[in-house]
Amino acid sequence: MRxxxxxxxxxxxxxxxxxxxxxxxxxxxSDSATYGTYKMSTYAYIDxxxxxxxxxxxxxxxxxxxxxxALTHSIEWDPIGVGASANVKGVGLAxxxxxxxxxxxxxxxxxxxxxxxxxxxxxSWSTIYLGVFSTGSxxxxxxxxxxxSHV
Numbered sequence: 001m002r003x004x005x006x007x008x009x010x011x012x013x014x015x016x017x018x019x020x021x022x023x024x025x026x027x028x029x030s031d032s033a034t035y036g037t038y039k040m041s042t043y044a045y046i047d048x049x050x051x052x053x054x055x056x057x058x059x060x061x062x063x064x065x066x067x068x069x070a071l072t073h074s075i076e077w078d079p080i081g082v083g084a085s086a087n088v089k090g091v092g093l094a095x096x097x098x099x100x101x102x103x104x105x106x107x108x109x110x111x112x113x114x115x116x117x118x119x120x121x122x123x124s125w126s127t128i129y130l131g132v133f134s135t136g137s138x139x140x141x142x143x144x145x146x147x148x149s150h151v
Contacts, residue, residue, distance in 0.1 A: 029149040035140055039065040044134035044149040046121070054123050055089065061116035062136025062147070071138050073115035074106040078131035078150075079123065086130050089120040 028045040041063045047056030062073040079086050109115045115136070123130045137146040 027151055029151045031147045031149045033145055033147040035143050035145045037066070038068070038138075038140050038145060040136050040138065040145045040147045041065075042134045042136045042147040042149040044132050044151050046130065046132055046151055050123060054125065055120050056122075056130075057118070058121050058132055059116070059118040060132060060134035060149075061114060062134065063114045064136075064138060065113070067111055067113050068138040068140065070108050070110055071112045071115050071136065072106060072108045073117070074104055074133075074135040074137075075117060076104045076133040076135070077121075078133065079127050079129070080131070081124075081126045081128035084124065084127040084130075086121050086123040086127055089122060 027048040028043070030041065030043045032039055032041040034040075042061065043063075044058075044060050046058040050056045060073070060075050062071060064071060077086065105117065107115065107117075121130060121132075131151055133148060133150045135146065135148040137144060139145075
């Protein structure tokens, strides 16, 4: 009996330490970069908690303060966990975790000030965390302007 009590107390102490040491996790991030009078802003958001179906909403964008000839917006997924995987509903994009390389979706809008994608991502039961990078880039004269947000 004494041995069980000691093991139980040890498990509770370890769990409390792990919870106290766990970093706070944000579910949105924004970033910006400037070149001359041009400003590039990016944004990434993903729900903190999945619903009963293990799915949650996400939203990403890249914006400039002036019209640019070509605005490229790239989204890279970052699933974490043993055998982590996910998919984006409606587009058939499968996401595999850690060592297989994260899938990237990239598109370019011409003569634009914004490019965005939003929707629903669903994670497998073994996915601990599903992150997303949102990167915007454009070329102004001979200079590349880029910004990246990550959650």
